[in-house]
Amino acid sequence: MGAVSMTADRSGGPRMRADASRNRERIVAAAREAFVEYGAEVTLDEIARRAGVGNATIYRHFADRSELIRQVTLEVMNRIVELAESSLTSEGDAFEALRRFVHGAADERIGALCPILSDGCRPMADELADKRERLERAVQGIMDRARDAGSLRPDVGPGDVLIALPQLTRPLPGTGCLKLGRFIDRHLELFLDGLRAPARTPLPGAAATFEDLRGQN
Structure with missing residues (x-):
């Protein structure tokens, strides 16, 4: 899987790009809502749909469920x-x-x-x-x-x-x-x-x- 897009901050350390950070926040929010509504068995497809991203984007941010x-x-x-x-x-x-x-x-x-x-x-x-x-x-x-x-x-x-x-x-x-x-x-x-x-x-x-x-x- 590809790595999350990163840029360097002024200190020289890696910093998550703004669009990648927003995607991560959307995924976490969508996952919480889906877990509440459907329980542990909710699919990553459903979480991705709610977050408005593709499955590959989820795996770029999170190694697994x-x-x-x-x-x-x-x-x-x-x-x-x-x-x-x-x-x-x-x-x-x-x-x-x-x-x-x-x-x-x-x-x-x-x-x-x-x-x-x-x-x-x-x-x-x-x-x-x-x-x-x-x-x-x-x-x-x-x-x-x-x-x-x-x-x-x-x-x-x-x-x-x-x-x-x-x-x-x-x-x-x-x-x-x-x-x-x-x-x-x-x-x-x-x-x-x-x-x-x-x-x-x-x-x-x-x-x-x-x-x-x-x-x-």
């Missing part, structure tokens, strides 16, 4: 981390910052993507470690602000939110992702109402922690 899935994983994680950090530093109502993060993260359809991203690429623990730490700090900060403002019930933790998001955006077996997508915002509001203080019903067990998410407990 696993490499493409890896790039989608990094792109989705980047957007969620940036969303969490911007929500943390936003002004105004503290619970509204939590709502903004929850709805924005759900828009990434991580419930539909999780099985594909976890099964379809090689382990990425090192690549994602910094992003995971940034996400954890930001979500913890968002929830601390809401709790200090008296609008978040005291018996929930950031792990509860990060566990619920994939569950609330995961399609039911035998149903199309997009057909149920129109209900997600509705169900997220039901979930958010359950996080508000004062709590109506005590929760069983302990709040989920980041260690629980990593399987360390």
